[in-house]
Structures are given as C-alpha cells and as structure tokens.
Amino acid sequence: MIWVTGLQTEARHYFPDAPMSLPLSMKLLAITLVLLVVAVLALCILLMLDKRADRIEWERLVALQPLEPPLFTEDRVADLPDPAQRYFGFTILPGAALYPVTEIDMRGQFSLGTQDAPSYRPMEARQILALPEGFVWSMRTLGGLPISGSDSGRWTRFRFLWLIPVARIGGDPDHRRSAFGRYVAEAVFWTPAALLPGPGVAWEPVDEDTARVTVSHGALSQAVDVTVDAVGRPIEVSFQRWSDANPDKVYRWQPFGGYLSDFREVGGYRLPYRVEAGNMFDTEDYFPFFLADVTAIRFPGQKADE
DSSP states (O other): OHHHHHHHHHHHHHOTTSOSSOOHHHHHHHHHHHHHHHHHHHHHHHHHHHHHHHHHHHHHHHTTSOSSOOBOOGGGGTTSOHHHHHHHHHHBOTTOBOOOEEEEEEEEEEESSOSSSOOEEEEEEEEEEETTTEEEEEEEEOSSSOEEEEEESSEEEEEETTTEEEEEEESSHHHHHHHHHHHHHHHHHHOGGGGSSBTTEEEEEEETTEEEEEEEETTEEEEEEEEEOTTOOEEEEEEEEEEOOSTTOOOEEEEEEEEEEEEEEETTEEEEEEEEEEESTTSTTOEEEEEEEEEEEEOTTOOTTO
C-alpha cells in the first residue's frame, strides 16, 4: 500500500482542494446504478427463459399433429344429437384431413379494464391449440405503453414495457382448470376435428339448436354448449368457467362465452375469423374483453393438396 499512500500525497500536493473520497451521495448513486443494472439483467434472463418455455411448449404441441390423419366422413357423427351433426357438417368439409392441432394468427382489441371502463387496446397475437393437451397464446399490445406475454395451460405471464412482470401465475389446480375451460371452448372455434366423438369426448342434446360437448382429460372435465344456426354454423359458445374474474377475486364457476362470425373456408374447414368473448356471458354483467379478427389459420404438417 506504500505506492497508494504516495499517490495520495502527490495528489494532495498538486490538488489541495480535491476530495480524496467520493461523497456519500455519489456512493449511493453508484450502488443504485449497479443494482438497477443487475435488476435489468435479471429481468432479461427471466424473459429469455420464458420465451424458451413458450417455444418448447409450442414445439411439443406441434409434434402432436398426426402425420397421416384420417379423413372426415359423415358416418363419424351419425349418432350425435342433431345440432352436433349440423355443427360438424358445417365446420368440416367431406373428405377433409382431421387435424386436431391448429395455429392461429390474430389482431383485434383486448381490454385491460372493466365493463364500465373497458380501456380496449389494439393487440396482435398468435396461438397454437391442441386439445386436450394444451395451448399457447402469445400476444402484445400495439401503440401506447406496451403489454406483452403469453397464456397457456401451464402459466399466465404478462409484462409491462417488455420486461416488468405485471402478472405471473400458474402451476396450480385453479389455473389448470380455468385454462382447460378456455381451450376446450376455443376448440369449438378452431379445431372441430379434436371434438369428434371418441375417448374423452361426449356429446348430448340441450335443445333443437344447442348441443353440449364434454371433454375429459386426466382429472379435468369441461362441458361447453354450442349453439348453431339452421345450416350448422356455430354462432354462440357458452360454458361455466372456473375463474377468479369477479369482484371477490375468488375462483368459482361463472358464465363465460362469446359469439362467432365471419366464417371462411381454410384447409378443408369452415372456421370463424371473428370472435367476441368475455366473462359473465348472457347476463347483464357480460363484458367482452376479447375481440379478435383472425388473419391466418394453419394446420401444421398439412400437405399442399389437402
């Protein structure tokens, strides 16, 4: 330490008025900057890990698509209630390859508020849907202060300004049950092949225009009512969802549902390109927080001639 003492002595000789140590305020500022850098790095690492988890789950679901899917024939649904027969007769064209895994791109409006003050934000998202195994919905808002993140059967994770977590839940029975309800209902929208009668899928009549499909997977079970028009177009979907979207923030069964429109032919199917959905469906408290316009639908692995 002799050389340090010597330097300090020389410095005092040439700069007698200069401080020989940083003031406390400068030290605190330096510590704050270091902690800020560490925090940003930690958030960046967390973001990368989350995106990796999104990618791994997406790839897992894509791999569930059959390489040689069977073809649709009307005899597969001949024993179903009439509304269910009409549903399949409209949504799946004769001879279509039965793909249970679908990718959807969408734009639209997503509410971050309440029924009284919805505060809709423009958004874009992409989704993979693979009933009964799971789904991933990855979204970001457009314009203004950005919100981004993903929703799946295993987690819900959203961020403010791309990095700051504002919602991070999942990995518990309540979340799994709530998420399962979502992707069973969305299968009615976009993956009718996954709802053909078979193990874990049962249909029953409700009325002349409505049938109920119940999907069971492990310990989970979800019933969804599908209302069709005269030609079988599914125009309304409703169910009791396990949710904490209520003033008490307590998980319980409550109405959820929405309306489907703008049907188009794609890959051997007739599917909705416009979806409106929300909590407390068919009550005075109905709040459609999700307004989506689909921009593309794909069936991973589908051959060009199908």
